[in-house]
Amino acid sequence: MPRIGVMTTGGDCAGLNAAIRAVVATCTGQGAEVLGILKGTEGLMADPPGFVVLDAGIVDGPLLRQGGTTLGSVNRGNPLRHPMPDGSTIDFSAKVKAGYQALRLDNLVAIGGDGSMRIMAELARRTGIRFIGVPKTIDNDLAATDSTIGFATAVEVAVEALDRLQPTAASHSRIMVLEVMGRDSGHIALSAGIAGGADVILIPEIPWRVAAAAAAIARLAARGRNYALVVVAEAVRDPEGAQAVVGPSRPGAMPRLGGIGGRVAAILERATGAEARVTVLGHVQRGGQPGATDRVLAAGLGVRAAELALAGVSGRMVAVQGGVLGDVAIDEAVAAQRPVDPAGQLVATARALGISMGDA
Ligand code: F6P
Numbered sequence: 001m002p003r004i005g006v007m008t009t010g011g012d013c014a015g016l017n018a019a020i021r022a023v024v025a026t027c028t029g030q031g032a033e034v035l036g037i038l039k040g041t042e043g044l045m046a047d048p049p050g051f052v053v054l055d056a057g058i059v060d061g062p063l064l065r066q067g068g069t070t071l072g073s074v075n076r077g078n079p080l081r082h083p084m085p086d087g088s089t090i091d092f093s094a095k096v097k098a099g100y101q102a103l104r105l106d107n108l109v110a111i112g113g114d115g116s117m118r119i120m121a122e123l124a125r126r127t128g129i130r131f132i133g134v135p136k137t138i139d140n141d142l143a144a145t146d147s148t149i150g151f152a153t154a155v156e157v158a159v160e161a162l163d164r165l166q167p168t169a170a171s172h173s174r175i176m177v178l179e180v181m182g183r184d185s186g187h188i189a190l191s192a193g194i195a196g197g198a199d200v201i202l203i204p205e206i207p208w209r210v211a212a213a214a215a216a217i218a219r220l221a222a223r224g225r226n227y228a229l230v231v232v233a234e235a236v237r238d239p240e241g242a243q244a245v246v247g248p249s250r251p252g253a254m255p256r257l258g259g260i261g262g263r264v265a266a267i268l269e270r271a272t273g274a275e276a277r278v279t280v281l282g283h284v285q286r287g288g289q290p291g292a293t294d295r296v297l298a299a300g301l302g303v304r305a306a307e308l309a310l311a312g313v314s315g316r317m318v319a320v321q322g323g324v325l326g327d328v329a330i331d332e333a334v335a336a337q338r339p340v341d342p343a344g345q346l347v348a349t350a351r352a353l354g355i356s357m358g359d360a
Helices: 015-027 043-047 094-104 112-127 150-172 186-193 210-222 260-272 292-310 330-335 344-350
Strands: 003-006 033-037 051-053 109-113 132-135 174-180 200-202 228-233 276-278 314-319 324-329
Touching: 003 015, 003 043, 003 292, 015 033, 015 109, 015 292, 033 043, 043 094, 051 112, 094 112, 109 112, 112 132, 112 330, 132 292, 132 330, 132 344, 150 174, 150 228, 150 276, 150 292, 174 186, 174 260, 174 330, 186 228, 186 344, 200 210, 200 260, 210 260, 228 260, 260 276, 292 314, 292 324, 314 330, 324 330
Parallel strands: 003 033, 003 109, 109 132, 132 314, 174 228, 174 276, 200 228
Antiparallel strands: 033 051, 314 324
């Protein structure tokens, strides 16, 4: 009986449990055993390894609907460069291999973002372990796939926030600034802004000017509008070119972004004379039930990944390209990130709707 491991790595998002469920349904449906690895590669490095048996019973439970990941996850650390107290790093890939072998896995489905895919690719090269990647991240910034699990739900959450902000903005004649996540890309801000009727959308891919954003709001006022909705992606820079960062970041870790919304609100208040307020959505975008789009995506990617794993394939990531579900070599999957294309169709759509991208 083949034995397939499944784990979630990196930041969580809605739809991870739906993907785990799809892997379990496919594998058990074909007579394979499934072990859920706890807390990503940490579970494999632990002695004894951290795991749970995932039998067909979980397919019938509430897992499909649940947010987070039932297996736990970590978005810090890297087994290839494990930090030691003296500041040095150690390669723990042998520990990962030992865990993989102790569990007698034939293959491993790793559900993760671009950072996790990079680590898995290198781990596989160094140790020979087999794995299939499944792309997830609310940021939707993997170049090799049109969509990643979690993005659609994060956008829904941001749109709901805009739907709730609009009436209170109109009641109080205010500028409402909504700061959304997305790391270095503006996909969430752009999609949510279009779907939620934003007037101004600021994304890191398009440098903004205070005068242009303020003029866009002034144009609204000139036609009788008493409020404005502004969506700001967390990586947007302030007029001095600085990103807003929350607290100190760990050595070697990416800075934790957050706070640009407040700066933008203060700037626009000064520039327009209108009252401004800010809402920072933060991790609300990652939690909660997955929407239908993410459940369908997680099902498709999870089934495909399980089929590849059962067939003994390794070093590939399942992906959606041009609406078609397939898989790509892992090196292709991690070769580049996918920022918003400033000349792309979605930005053009926003501009055609009269939305200011902060540059005009
Ligand atoms: O990459 C997903 C993401 O949610 C980003 O959008 C965000 O910047 C980051 O993770 C937050 O990470 P953490 O959970 O460590 O605060």
